[in-house]
Amino acid sequence: MEVLFINTNTRVDFVEITPLLNRIIGEKEWSDGLMTVFVPHTTAGITINENADPSVVSDMEKMLSEIVPVHHGFTHLEGNSDAHIKTSMLGTSEQLILENGEIQLGTWQGVFLADFDGPRRRKVWVKFIPAEGPR
Amino acid sequence: MEVLFINTNTRVDFVEITPLLNRIIGEKEWSDGLMTVFVPHTTAGITINENADPSVVSDMEKMLSEIVPVHHGFTHLEGNSDAHIKTSMLGTSEQLILENGEIQLGTWQGVFLADFDGPRRRKVWVKFIPAEGPR
Amino acid sequence: MEVLFINTNTRVDFVEITPLLNRIIGEKEWSDGLMTVFVPHTTAGITINENADPSVVSDMEKMLSEIVPVHHGFTHLEGNSDAHIKTSMLGTSEQLILENGEIQLGTWQGVFLADFDGPRRRKVWVKFIPAEGPR
Numbered sequence: 366m367e368v369l370f371i372n373t374n375t376r377v378d379f380v381e382i383t384p385l386l387n388r389i390i391g392e393k394e395w396s397d398g399l400m401t402v403f404v405p406h407t408t409a410g411i412t413i414n415e416n417a418d419p420s421v422v423s424d425m426e427k428m429l430s431e432i433v434p435v436h437h438g439f440t441h442l443e444g445n446s447d448a449h450i451k452t453s454m455l456g457t458s459e460q461l462i463l464e465n466g467e468i469q470l471g472t473w474q475g476v477f478l479a480d481f482d483g484p485r486r487r488k489v490w491v492k493f494i495p496a497e498g499p500r
Numbered sequence: 501m502e503v504l505f506i507n508t509n510t511r512v513d514f515v516e517i518t519p520l521l522n523r524i525i526g527e528k529e530w531s532d533g534l535m536t537v538f539v540p541h542t543t544a545g546i547t548i549n550e551n552a553d554p555s556v557v558s559d560m561e562k563m564l565s566e567i568v569p570v571h572h573g574f575t576h577l578e579g580n581s582d583a584h585i586k587t588s589m590l591g592t593s594e595q596l597i598l599e600n601g602e603i604q605l606g607t608w609q610g611v612f613l614a615d616f617d618g619p620r621r622r623k624v625w626v627k628f629i630p631a632e633g634p635r
Numbered sequence: 636m637e638v639l640f641i642n643t644n645t646r647v648d649f650v651e652i653t654p655l656l657n658r659i660i661g662e663k664e665w666s667d668g669l670m671t672v673f674v675p676h677t678t679a680g681i682t683i684n685e686n687a688d689p690s691v692v693s694d695m696e697k698m699l700s701e702i703v704p705v706h707h708g709f710t711h712l713e714g715n716s717d718a719h720i721k722t723s724m725l726g727t728s729e730q731l732i733l734e735n736g737e738i739q740l741g742t743w744q745g746v747f748l749a750d751f752d753g754p755r756r757r758k759v760w761v762k763f764i765p766a767e768g769p770r
Contacts, residue, residue, distance in 0.1 A: 366732055366734060366739065398629060399534070399536055399627065399629050399669070401669055401730050401732060403730070403731075403732055403739070404741075405739070405740065405741030405742075405744060406741050406743075406744075407683075407684050407685040407691070407741065407743045407744055412588040412591075412592075413542075413588075413592040414542050414584055414587065414588050415542040415584060418576055418577075418578075420574075420575040420576040420577070420581075421542070421576050421581060421584050423575065424574040424575055424576050424581040424584070424585065425581070425584060425585045425588060428568060428572065428574075428581070428585050429585070432567060432568075432702060433698060433702075437698065439690075439694040439698075440690040440693065440694055441688055441690040441691050441694050442688075442690070443688075446690075446691060446694040446695070446698070449684055449685060449691050449694070449695060450694065450695045450698050450699070452684065453682040453683075453684050453695060453725055454589055454724055454725070455588055455589070456591055456682075456726060457682075457683040457729070457744075458729070458730050459592070459593070460536050460538070460593050460595055460730055461538075462501055462536060462538055462625060462627040464501060469501065469538070469540070469625060469627075470540065471539075471540030471541055471542065471623075472540075473541075473542045474540060474541075474542055474592075488741075490732060490739060492669065492732040492739075492766070493766070494629055494668060494669050494764055494766050495766075496627070496628070496629050496630075533764060534669070534671055534762065534764050547723040547726075547727075548677075548723075548727040549677050549719055549722065549723050550677040550719060553711055553712075553713075555709075555710040555711040555712070555716075556677070556711050556716060556719050558710065559709040559710055559711050559716040559719070559720065560716070560719060560720045560723060563703060563707065563709075563716070563720050564720070567702060567703075589724055590723055590724070591726060594727070594728070595671050595673070595728050595730055596673075597636055597671060597673055597760060597762040599636060604636065604673070604675070604760060604762075605675065606674075606675030606676055606677065606758075607675075608676075608677045609675060609676075609677055609727075629764055631762070631763070631764050631765075
């Protein structure tokens with residue numbers, strides 16, 4: 366698998382990684398298959414949503430922080446239970462379809478690392494499964 | 501990949517697509533592997549849940565609309581931030597196991613397109629990765 | 636595909652299944668590819684989160700039960716609509732990267748069956764898609 370490194374800048378920070386994924390595909394010459402994008406952290410997840418208007422992502426960051434407040438009588442002593450919970454709500458991986466060496470995404474879709482306990486240097490793992498042999 | 505078109509009828513509308521997926525599998529003669537079902541939209545997601553009693557899905561539609569209200573001081577000018585957020589909460593794709601040409605689902609499970617900003621004509625993309633060669 | 640059986644002990648119960656997944660990989664001698672872990676139920680989901688401090692999972696169980704209360708004017712007569720909704724929020728499957736016969740997980744990550752309507756005997760299905768031929 367390939368490894369990406371992403372620096373986040375605030376506690377809650379959604380960073381688009383679509384261009385980094387495209388660069389890997391070009392370098393590895395992956396063409397047709399399924400690409401799994403997996404976040405090996407427990408306080409950062411991944412999601413696909415609109416990348417045209419940044420207010421979509423900022424509205425999401427704020428709404429999720431209202432649904433799961435930072436302080437809520439949690440028992441986990443690190444004080445970041447909210448980040449763990451939001452990570453499970455968005456999920457730890459996305460599966461992307463590749464055809465002709467291109468990620469198949471809708472017009473408005475981008476892939477975002479969603480950090481809920483930044484700022485940190487985060488990792489993203491990328492694995493490709495080809496659709497056709499011989500391999 | 502294959503493309504499905506689904507018409508939704510109300511702003512929030514969960515439409516079961518399991519029969520359409522089964523039809524594709526039959527036509528393409530897919531047998532054993534993994535099927536990725538991906539929604540190329542940012543205000544509609546996908547989920548797997550009970551398809552026997554329609555009140556399950558209607559309870560879910562209502563509860564999600566309480567958790568993420570339509571009007572909540574959002575800044576995104578299109579007025580559909582709630583739909584974007586609910587899409588990320590349910591997710592953009594599902595992965596289904598195929599064996600002997602059949603989707604492996606539990607007794608009560610169905611696959612639903614979850615439109616949060618309808619009514620619209622929506623697309624669903626379907627990609628098959630076989631489990632065994634030669635391919 | 637392979638089948639796991641997991642007994643849950645309370646209505647809401649997150650049970651770590653990482654060791655059971657590792658045992659299957661060893662038995663089947665799977666090495667390099669993608670492993671889909673799918674829950675064939677509609678009131679139990681699956682999630683990846685911290686397995687070091689059990690308070691993370693217990694904080695999550697409690698928070699989700701506040702976001703989606705058991706009693707909330709639901710119409711589904713079985714009285715477990717909250718469990719269906721939480722299942723869709725966490726999701727029905729996880730995709731895991733396998734390399735050198737090992738699940739690739741972050742330092743703090745474990746895979747949990749998340750039962751929201753236990754105690755029950757639950758099933759988990761596991762399917763492996765190899766990354767390279769010949770197959």
